[in-house]
Amino acid sequence: MIKTTGSFLLAVIAAYLLGAIFVSQGNIAAVVALGFDVGMGQRLDAAVHDMLNMTDIYLPLVATSLLLGFPVAYAIVRKRPHLRLIGYTMAGFVALIAIHVIIKAVVGISGVAPTRTLPGLLCQGIAGGVGGYLFYRLTSNLQSD
Numbered sequence: 001m002i003k004t005t006g007s008f009l010l011a012v013i014a015a016y017l018l019g020a021i022f023v024s025q026g027n028i029a030a031v032v033a034l035g036f037d038v039g040m041g042q043r044l045d046a047a048v049h050d051m052l053n054m055t056d057i058y059l060p061l062v063a064t065s066l067l068l069g070f071p072v073a074y075a076i077v078r079k080r081p082h083l084r085l086i087g088y089t090m091a092g093f094v095a096l097i098a099i100h101v102i103i104k105a106v107v108g109i110s111g112v113a114p115t116r117t118l119p120g121l122l123c124q125g126i127a128g129g130v131g132g133y134l135f136y137r138l139t140s141n142l143q144s145d
Helices: 002-033 040-053 058-079 081-107 118-139
Strands: none
Touching: 002 040, 002 058, 002 081, 002 118, 058 081, 058 118, 081 118
């Protein structure tokens, strides 16, 4: 149980960090589209800033989405253990996309600006998928493949 919890926390942190990087770069893409030049140093500064400062809103969003997605994957892989890799990876991918879509449908706004576009939304899914894959890898010796 402790290893599973630790694996979950590391998956959340990985998905959060990658997702925050995607958010910062998506926002910068919008600035570049307006005709402004943005250097590599500014991109790096923005990524670090977002990773350090989105913990109050975005981190709980990532944690909640994976907390809802991984049990669904577990219910499937418990009966079909050979699907663990795809199950947890897809659960993370779908969970992070779903949370943004649900917030947009319920509240009427996109809480994370880059998710207003399909590429931005898919990048969030990739961040969740990486978290799901990490969870799979960290828990793979706890369950048989």
